[in-house]
Amino acid sequence: MTSTTSLPVTARRWAALGILTLAVLLLAIDGTVLALAVPALTADLNPTATQLLWIGDIYSFALAGLLVTMGNLADRIGRKRLLLIGSVGFGLSSILAAFSPTPEVLILARAIIGISGATIMPSTLALVRNIFSDPTMRTRAIAVWAAGATAGAAVGPIVGGALLEHFHWGSVFLINVPIMVLVLVGGLFLLPESRDPHGARIDLWSAVLSFLAIVSIVFAIKQVFANGFDWTTPVAVMLGLIAGGLFLRRQRTLDRPLIDVSLFRSPAFSGAVVANTVSIFAFVGLLFFFSQYLQLVRGLGPLEAGLTELSATVASIVVIAFAGHMLGKLGRGRAISVGLAFGAIGLAVLAFAEGMSGLVGILIGFAIVGFGAGLAMTLTTDAVVSAAPRERAGAASSIAETAYELGAALGIAVLGSLQLALYRWNLPPIADEVIDTSVRESLATAMSQLDSADAAVRAAIEQAQHAFTLGMQWTSVIAAILLAIAAVIAWIAIPSHKIPDPVSH
Numbered sequence: 251m252t253s254t255t256s257l258p259v260t261a262r263r264w265a266a267l268g269i270l271t272l273a274v275l276l277l278a279i280d281g282t283v284l285a286l287a288v289p290a291l292t293a294d295l296n297p298t299a300t301q302l303l304w305i306g307d308i309y310s311f312a313l314a315g316l317l318v319t320m321g322n323l324a325d326r327i328g329r330k331r332l333l334l335i336g337s338v339g340f341g342l343s344s345i346l347a348a349f350s351p352t353p354e355v356l357i358l359a360r361a362i363i364g365i366s367g368a369t370i371m372p373s374t375l376a377l378v379r380n381i382f383s384d385p386t387m388r389t390r391a392i393a394v395w396a397a398g399a400t401a402g403a404a405v406g407p408i409v410g411g412a413l414l415e416h417f418h419w420g421s422v423f424l425i426n427v428p429i430m431v432l433v434l435v436g437g438l439f440l441l442p443e444s445r446d447p448h449g450a451r452i453d454l455w456s457a458v459l460s461f462l463a464i465v466s467i468v469f470a471i472k473q474v475f476a477n478g479f480d481w482t483t484p485v486a487v488m489l490g491l492i493a494g495g496l497f498l499r500r501q502r503t504l505d506r507p508l509i510d511v512s513l514f515r516s517p518a519f520s521g522a523v524v525a526n527t528v529s530i531f532a533f534v535g536l537l538f539f540f541s542q543y544l545q546l547v548r549g550l551g552p553l554e555a556g557l558t559e560l561s562a563t564v565a566s567i568v569v570i571a572f573a574g575h576m577l578g579k580l581g582r583g584r585a586i587s588v589g590l591a592f593g594a595i596g597l598a599v600l601a602f603a604e605g606m607s608g609l610v611g612i613l614i615g616f617a618i619v620g621f622g623a624g625l626a627m628t629l630t631t632d633a634v635v636s637a638a639p640r641e642r643a644g645a646a647s648s649i650a651e652t653a654y655e656l657g658a659a660l661g662i663a664v665l666g667s668l669q670l671a672l673y674r675w676n677l678p679p680i681a682d683e684v685i686d687t688s689v690r691e692s693l694a695t696a697m698s699q700l701d702s703a704d705a706a707v708r709a710a711i712e713q714a715q716h717a718f719t720l721g722m723q724w725t726s727v728i729a730a731i732l733l734a735i736a737a738v739i740a741w742i743a744i745p746s747h748k749i750p751d752p753v754s755h
Contacts, residue, residue, distance in 0.1 A: 278402025312364025535661020
């Protein structure tokens, strides 16, 4: 492995962290920035409800499915090299997405962006692991990195809102290009190269099986909630389970597996991975449809909707100052549990505030959710990365990031599909077949295709807005319950040995 000791703890080392955080910030923004563009792209491309879900979640599907493979590839060929290659691919595929003429092309472009992103994410965290070898400094650096990831998810709507106020919906992708150029140039001069000197050839069958297992299971869940149970659901579930079982079995026979399965025997490690997945599941999944709620039900413009969610961004950044202190006072398991509990409380506040007038309750709810998700992600990521030796930093980082991206993908697929199902279930029957068809497709479709000057249409849209709100409230409650359960499990299962506060050193 190329040594990083030649890179002193100076402004240059922190500048390198800045470049890595900027890269993960952009990847996180790209996961949520599209939410505010849904009404505009629906009016332009006229996607079906299913296509709309694929546009939203295929980015995370591709990322989650390939992170394990790309993390190991980074260990083998060099983390800096793979990050720079991915940056070029990310920028070019963003241009394709910005000028997509059809929903199918946009789905394809989003998939390519996800593949490119999968080459970047493991390299960022692995390089942080190697640049900051001191444990206390690493915890602080990972807190900054995690703030970039969680803040990026919340900043996405603000960036999208600002762009959509003045430009075509494709601008939410074009913003990627200059930032990726900055990452590319800064990375060339600031980032040290590092790799595993004993890196083995990537096992192709393991790579295929891991991708197949993740995508098949997520597809099955999405299919049930979006279109109901049909023959594709059990086929996808069986395919995913078989691929997952074969993948785990194969890892036990390899000298250099893609995932060291033995790591999951540690309650601290496995508990941290689960907690990370659940917190991002609730945060990103709800955020995707909440942006639509603010525009389509509350009547806010894209920028206003994005600014409304700003409190989550601020709270996730504030976590940097508290993470080390809570780790020292409570220990890892209990501190993670507190973060998850904050997230659950915030979601409950949002569920209540969605049925009230005004935005104060929503602002408070988002702040609590942002703090809880940021705290949980910081501590769980630190736990996962610290469990592996430096030469396997890419592989360990890919596990943490797979948990993040799988949580995001599942959140959009499951909570999004659940919200859509609850929305349709709460809709009363409408006599006019044309209006009924448009309204049941989605609220965004109804508001973009129907003439709102017609009295019957106005009445139908008001009913649809009420149904959408009820769906959001129940989805928020269900997500809150999941986080509360995860908080209890983290408190019990993850060890809570107190760790000195790195800020005090």
